[in-house]
Amino acid sequence: MERTCGNGTLRLEDVGREVTLIGWVAKRRNLGSLAFIDLRDRSGVVQVTFDETIADQVKDVRSEYILQVTGTVVKRQAANPKMATGEIEVLAKNVVIVNSAETPPIEITDDSSTNEDTRLKYRYLDLRRPVLQKNMILRHKVCMIARKVLDEKGFIEIETPILARSTPEGARDYLVPSRIYNGKFWALPQSPQIYKQLLMISGMEKYFQIARCFRDEDLRADRQPEFTQIDIEMSFGDENTVFSVVEDLMKAIFRETIGYELEDTFVRLPWSECMRLYGTDKPDLRFGNTIEDLSDIFAETGFQAFRTVLDNGGMIGCLRFADAADKYSRKGLDKLQDFVKHGFRAKALAYLKMEKGELTGSVAKPLSETEKAAIIEKLSLTDNDLVLIIADQAKIAESGLGALRVRLGHELGLIPENVYKFLWVTDFPMFEYSEEENRWMAAHHPFTAPKEEDVERLFSDPGSVSSRAYDLVLNGYELLSGSIRIHDQDLQEKVFEAIGLTMEKARERFGFFLDAFRYGTPPHGGVGIGLERLVMVLAGTDNIRDVVAFPTTNSSLDLMSDAPNVVDKAQLDILGIEISNKDKD
C-alpha cells in the first residue's frame, strides 16, 4: 500500500505523473456519469476524478471513507484558486476502498459551525481538520527546533519524575495515593523547579526538559490541568547568560517556523519603569502611547480635584492618542470611564481634545491657560489628538491607563499584525504583602535570589527589595518567567525567615533540598517557557485547545474519554482510600 506522494503536494509540474494516493474522502460530487472526490491526507487535499469506466466502483463511497487511488495527474480545465492543488486533478485508473465510514457526527471542515463541546467529544474526528493538523505539526516543529538549539549549546535534556513530592509553589497539587505505603501520596509536579536546581547542584551545568507540569486550579480560558514547559536551567551564568540563550532560542523558532526575523537583542525594562510607562508588567510593545506623568505641570494648580490627588501623593497620568479625538464621542468616553472605574477602581476619567489649536473636554475649563499650554507642549499635541487623564493614586492611575492603552490600541487599530515585540521585564519586587495572610510572601518563588544590593533590607524594608526574577513578554503575553536562584544556604534561610517560614517548617517541607545547598552549589538560574502560549502566538490563535491534541474543557473535563470517571471500589480498596462526601462540609 505504498503511496507515491502526499495529496496536498501535487502541482502543475506534476502533470503527466502516475501517482498512488491514499486519503479520506473530504467531499464527493457527481456530474452525469462522472464522480469527483476531494481526497484528504495530512499534506492536504486533491481532487480525484472518476470517469464512466470506474465511477461505478465508488458509487457507494461517502465522506470519510478511506480510498487508495492510482491515476494520472492532469491539468484542470478550470483551476480552483482556493485549493493549493487547484490547478490539477488526478484521473483515477484504479481504486481500492481501504475502509468505509459511517456519517461523522461533526462537520470536518475548518469553518465548521459545530459547537466546541461536540467537537471535543469527537476530538479524533475534529483533529482531521487541516488547521488542527497544521497546529500539531507546528507544535512538533517548535519542540524540534528548541531541542536542536539547546543541544547545540551544550544543554542536555533530563527527564525528572512525574511521581514526585509536593512542591511548595502557589497552586494546588494533584495527588496520587500510594498503594504500597497506605496513607502516603505522590504529587504531580507543578514544575520541575526543585529537580532542575538539584541537577545544577549535581553538576549537570546545562539542563533542559520539555516537561509536563500539573496545576489543580480552577481553569481559565488559556489554562489546562496539564501543560508543557520548555524548562531550562544553567550554572555559572547571570541574567545575561540566560537572556542570550532564550533570545537565540526564540530567534531560531520564529525564523524556522514562520520565517520571521526577531530583533537581535530584546528590549529590557526594570519592573518599576515598565509599570510607569505601561501600567502593567505584560505590556504590548507593538505600539507606543506610553503613560505620561503630568504631575509636574500641576504642582501649583488651582484645580481642586488635581490638587487633592497630588497632596495625597497621587499622580496625574495621561495617554495621548494622535488623531483620535473625533473617534470618541461623549458616549464613547463615558464607556471608557466606566471601564476604568469598575475594572481599576479609578475615581474618574478626564479627557482633553485638541480642536483648532485649543484644548476642549471634561477638564478644559478648570485648567489655567499656562497649564493647558504646558500640556500641549509636553505632549506635542496637534489637532484632533485625544488625551485621557486619570488623577489618582499612582497604582490605580497606572493600571487604569495601562488597560486603556491596550483597549484604545485595539479600537484605533494601532497594533500591527504579524509583528512580534519581545520585552524582558527585570527587577521584580522580591515580596508581595498578603493582606489575607498578614505577611510578606515570595512574589516569584522562595528560591529566587534578591538583588545583592538589596539583601541588607530583607528584614528592615522587605517591600523595597528587588529580586533577580525576570519575565519575557511577547505582544502583551507573559511567555516565560524565571530567575537567578539563591545558591547560598544562609541567604536561603534568611529569605524563608523574611516570608515568615520558620526553619522547622522549611525543613519539613523541603529539607532535602536545603541540605543539598551545603555541598558545593554553583550559581544558577533559568526559565520555564510556556509551550502552549508560544505555539498559540505562532499559530495565531487565542484558544489553547487549538494547540493541544487532547485537551480538556474549561471545567477540566475530557469529553472524549469521559474522564475523570468513577473507578471500581476494589481499586480504591487496594489503594486504601475512600470517597468522603464533600457536600457534608
Added chain:
Amino acid sequence: MERTCGNGTLRLEDVGREVTLIGWVAKRRNLGSLAFIDLRDRSGVVQVTFDETIADQVKDVRSEYILQVTGTVVKRQAANPKMATGEIEVLAKNVVIVNSAETPPIEITDDSSTNEDTRLKYRYLDLRRPVLQKNMILRHKVCMIARKVLDEKGFIEIETPILARSTPEGARDYLVPSRIYNGKFWALPQSPQIYKQLLMISGMEKYFQIARCFRDEDLRADRQPEFTQIDIEMSFGDENTVFSVVEDLMKAIFRETIGYELEDTFVRLPWSECMRLYGTDKPDLRFGNTIEDLSDIFAETGFQAFRTVLDNGGMIGCLRFADAADKYSRKGLDKLQDFVKHGFRAKALAYLKMEKGELTGSVAKPLSETEKAAIIEKLSLTDNDLVLIIADQAKIAESGLGALRVRLGHELGLIPENVYKFLWVTDFPMFEYSEEENRWMAAHHPFTAPKEEDVERLFSDPGSVSSRAYDLVLNGYELLSGSIRIHDQDLQEKVFEAIGLTMEKARERFGFFLDAFRYGTPPHGGVGIGLERLVMVLAGTDNIRDVVAFPTTNSSLDLMSDAPNVVDKAQLDILGIEISNKDKD
C-alpha cells in the same frame, strides 16, 4: 564568569594556552608549598597546580568546593595515563572560590563503596559521578537521535494526556482523585496506546512520542513506577513498514552513540520456531547452541524413560556444547540438573560426553549402539563435546534447555562482548489461556490484529490463532513490543467476544474508542520501545537506576525527597477522599 573550555577537554596540544576553568574539587594534595587540585566539571577532570605564590589562597579549599581558576596549560613532568587530561596540568595564576562545601556524606567516585540506598538519598551528589553524568548525556543523545530520525521520516511528536482515563491493560493504574468531580478519578497512562490509535484515526498518519508511562506494579529490579517509551504508530503500512522504521532508528542510535554498525536487516523468527530453537521468546543470538530434537532417533527406542516421554507426546531435546565435557564434573552436572528441576519443572537432566570417540554419561548405558551412532552423526560430535538432554513435555524441555543454553553460554564464555544481535519475533499466539480466570485472554492487548488466515478459528480454536504482534529482542532482552492493530469494528468486537468481554462491558470500558472505529479508520500499527532498557544496553549496565536521573528504590520509594509522603488532611478534604485502614481487610 566565562570559562574558556571544559576541564576534561584539555590535551597536549593546548600547552601554552591561557584558560579559565570552573569546577568542583574532586581531590586535593599538598606537596611542600605546592597544592594540587583535581578540578571536575561535566566534561571531565584536570589537575590544577597552585605554586607557592598562590597556594595560600586555596589552603582552606576541600572536596566539592567550587573554584574558578585562570592559568596556563603546561606539560606534566610525569604523565598520568589514567586521566584523559593526564599529559598536561594547569598552572594557576588566579583563583576565585565560587562556593564552599561541607564534607559530602557519600564518596563521589565511580568506584564508591557507599551502599546504594545512601547514594540514592544523596542522589544530587551521586549524580556528580562521571559515569552517571555520561549515562545522562547518553540518554539525551539517544532521544535526540530518535527524534531526528523519526522527524526526517515524517513522524510528528504529539503529546498525549497524562491525566487520562483508565486503560484496559495488564497492570494496575495510578489514580488521581479529581477535586472538582468528587468521587471521580483520572488515571496515569500505562502507555499512550489508545491515544496513539486515535491519532491514526484522526489522520496524523505518522506519530511518535517519547512518552512517560506509569504502572503500579510490585517492582522488579529493572522496573520503575514511571518509565519512558519511544512510542511510534503509523498508518497504511504493515509489519515491513514498521520494521524498516525501527531498524533505521536502531542503526542510527547504535552508530551515533557507540559507533557500532548493525546488520542491514534484522533476523526474523516466527514465535513457534523461536521457541523450538531457543526455548524462549527472548533469545540471545550472540551465540549458537540451539536446541536439537532427538525424538526421531528414539522413535523405536527400548530405553523405557525416553519411550514413556515419547508415548505421552513429549520430546527428547538436547543442547550440544563443543569442547566442554571436561568443564562439567559430576557435581557441576548435578547443579545443572537442580537448576532445570526447580526452575523449569523438568523431571531430570541427562547428559552425554564424547570421550575418545565414544559416548559416556548418564544415559550412555541404556542407549543402543545405533542410537548412539545416530546422535554422534546428527550432532557432529567430536571429542570432549557435552550433550545435555531433557526428555519431557515439549514446553518443559524447551524452556529448560533454553535456560541451560544461556547459563552455559555465560559459564563457557560463549557470549561475545560488544556484539549486538537483534531479532524480530513474530506470529505470537493471539490468546493465552488463563487457568485462574478460566478463559482465553489477549496475549498482547485486545487491539492486536489476528493473522488474517486465522480469523476463522477465533472461536473454534482460539489457541491456534496467531497474532500480528511482534517483539524486538536484543541480546536476550525484550527491547520493544508492538503489533499491527485491528482497524475494523466488526473484527474488534469479535476479538472482545473471544476473550469473554461482552459488548456491554467493552463499551463501558472504552466505548469512545470503539465508536472511533466507525468513521474511517486506516490500517495501522506500531511499537513502544523501552527507553531505559535501550540506554542500559548502550551504557553496559544492568541497573536501571544508572540511566534514570531520579529513580526510586525497588520498593518504590524516592529516598531523596522522601516520597511518597503524608499530606495535610485539608488537602484530602479538598479532594473529598479519606484514608481507609488497609490492615482491617
